[in-house]
Amino acid sequence: MKSEIIHAPPDSPGVEASADEVVAGLFAAHRLALVRSAFLLVGDQQTAEDVVQDAFAAVYRRWSRLADRGQVLPYLRTAVVNGCRMVLRRRAITGRFRGRPEAPFWSAEAAVVLGETRREVFLAVRALPRRQREVLVLRFYLELSEAEIAQVMGVSRGTVKSTASRALKVLAAKLQEER
DSSP states (O other), rough: OOOOOOOOTTTTOOOBOOOOHHHHHHHHHHHHHHHHHHHHHHOOHHHHHHHHHHHHHHHHTTTGSOOOGGHHHHHHHHHHHHHHHHHHHHHHHHHHHHHOOOOOOOOOOHHHHHHHHHHHHHHHHHTSSHHHHHHHHIIISSOOHHHHHHHHHTTHHHHHHHHHHHHHHHHHHHHHHHH
């Protein structure tokens, strides 16, 4: 899942591909993984799809201003995580006025995909603090390295390591008590 510059076809060497080609290629290759990771962070499919679509639209709009087009995939990952954070902040504010938090929406498709065991793990991960949840999703779902996670989240590698360790301990205890 490493990012790379996508170049134009071999018949035009040295010419970089257009925004349309690159963004379309990245969308085809990485949309599902980004939507799934956003789903794990926000808890519903429709919002996850919206967050990922907004991230791709932002890359496309800003294509001419991107300094390092070889870093588009890490930029997309960061945009998705930040979009999820924004959604969760809005939900928290809305929840204060409503008086009750929103429960995750389980569509028939989501229920089939997750299954009962996965649903238990999903709910346990959702109960983790935001930073711990983000580290686990990026590490175990997107299979990013500690350095890549640190880059996406804007923290040090040491913070990623300690956060992951604490999150795994809490998650193990939570899943053990449910059994």
